[in-house]
Amino acid sequence: MPRRSTKDYEVTTSAFREQMKILADSGYHTILPDQLYDYLTKGVELPSKPVMITYDDTDEEQFTIAKAEMDKYGFKAVYFIMNISIGRSRYMTGEQMKQLSDEGHVIACHTYDHHRVDGYKEVNSVDFRGQKRVVNDWDFQLKNTKKVLEEITGKPVEYFAYPFGIWNEAAIPEIKKLGYKLAFQLSEQRDNAEPLYTVRRMIVAPTWTPQGVLKVMKSTFR
Numbered sequence: 001m002p003r004r005s006t007k008d009y010e011v012t013t014s015a016f017r018e019q020m021k022i023l024a025d026s027g028y029h030t031i032l033p034d035q036l037y038d039y040l041t042k043g044v045e046l047p048s049k050p051v052m053i054t055y056d057d058t059d060e061e062q063f064t065i066a067k068a069e070m071d072k073y074g075f076k077a078v079y080f081i082m083n084i085s086i087g088r089s090r091y092m093t094g095e096q097m098k099q100l101s102d103e104g105h106v107i108a109c110h111t112y113d114h115h116r117v118d119g120y121k122e123v124n125s126v127d128f129r130g131q132k133r134v135v136n137d138w139d140f141q142l143k144n145t146k147k148v149l150e151e152i153t154g155k156p157v158e159y160f161a162y163p164f165g166i167w168n169e170a171a172i173p174e175i176k177k178l179g180y181k182l183a184f185q186l187s188e189q190r191d192n193a194e195p196l197y198t199v200r201r202m203i204v205a206p207t208w209t210p211q212g213v214l215k216v217m218k219s220t221f222r
Helices: 013-025 033-042 061-071 094-102 137-153 171-177 210-220
Strands: 053-056 077-081 106-109 122-126 132-136 159-161 182-184
Touching: 013 061, 013 210, 033 106, 033 182, 053 061, 061 077, 061 094, 077 094, 077 159, 094 106, 094 137, 106 137, 132 137, 137 171
Parallel strands: 053 077, 077 106, 106 159, 159 182
Antiparallel strands: 122 132
């Protein structure tokens, strides 16, 4: 349920309720990134009909609406946090994020301010005092944000979602160095060389019926 400048990706509360209900009625079980990682790296078995529910951008409705609906079915989700929005109007607070984590949901990184990773740089610059300094987008967008989220939750932050789902090969070594175990993109197939850092997701369109959501899920991840 990410907020955008248009309504292209906004799902109504009633539609979201129907989507959660059909997942439960159809026998789906939510999984979290640790389970997916163990499955991909060790072959650890997943529950029958696994599904991962993810949210981006820290919108408050993800706590006030989505969590309440998921609670009805014992579902857990991954919340990819954009740190610049924490505590702002219409966004989640640190206390809400801590509660989500304490209740078994996963808090993960979505950068500081949603800048695409294919434009990140490490730049040597000079400040107004004439002192040289290094401006590193990777530290600012992924390292420092990771530390803040870990301070909020008291747990390691090991998962990352690319802003806009856009990734490139140059980003992956940097993400690995920072200790992330999986990175999530959007509509492309997983990269054969780096499957752990190109995990595929799908966006639920607001026009889809609950049955349509299941149909697209099956065709996307078959």
